[in-house]
Amino acid sequence: MKNFTTNPHEPSRTNIRSRAKSSCRTEGTRSYCSWLIIALMAVLAFAACTTKQALEDPPIITSASHQHTLYNGRGQPIEAAVSREGAPPPVITYFRSEDDLHADRNGSSEAPSEVGDYYVRIKRPAGNGYRAGNDITVEYHIQKAMVTISAEARQEFDYDGKPVAVVFSVNQNVEPGVTYYHSASARQGFPMGGPPTERGVYLAVISWGGDAHYMGASKEVELVIR
Secondary structure, eight states, rough: OOEEEOOOOOOOHHHHHHHHHHHHHHHHHOHHHHHHHHHHHHHHHHHHHTTTTEEEEEOEEEOSSEEEEEEOOOOOOOOOEOOOOTTTOEEEEEEEHHHHHHOOSBBSSOOOOEEEEEEEEEEOBBBTTTTEEEEEEEEEEEEEEEEEOOOOOOOEEOOOSSOOOOOOOOSSSSSOEEEEESOSSSSOSOSSSSSSSSSSEEEEEEEEOOOOBBBEEEEEEEEEEE
16 A cells, blocks of 8 residues: 655646646647546556655565473463564464464464464554555464472481471472482382481482472482481
């Protein structure tokens, strides 16, 4: 679509017709009049065309068609950048299914925070001298966050008659459980009811089973009470 501007110095259509009719009366030939009117109207059309101002092409949106991120408990928008300053910002809508996207229903302008698959529509509206562009579709996946359990592979403690628990840390807001075994080489027999107190070598298995937001993780530690 193009915008039209008017040049105040251009002759109006009314003036051109008046001049043409006047010339026709002066010349006195109908054929000449017809050609004169056509020629003058062509000149007017050409002058108008030279004053048209074309709209800019739609700005390019830089956005990968498949995007992935990890859960962090907060809304996480997709990555989308407009190529030109001054262009209208893109209108981004999130859908939970491809059917909803095509039906344009249940959309949300708020970036999702939950783990799952999303379909995203990016609209490029017209404005500020730019034409509207075709919609862009992005598949967006929020995946479970990884859990890392950190602990020394061998931990030694002096006997004091009290239960001894392994020392570890975790990088997410989860609470792994710890299971103790009498053998440090393998999970032999039944697990102990809690941390050991007697001298010996034990196996401690630190594990997190995972949930809707975090992946599972585990780590084994050799526990020695001297």
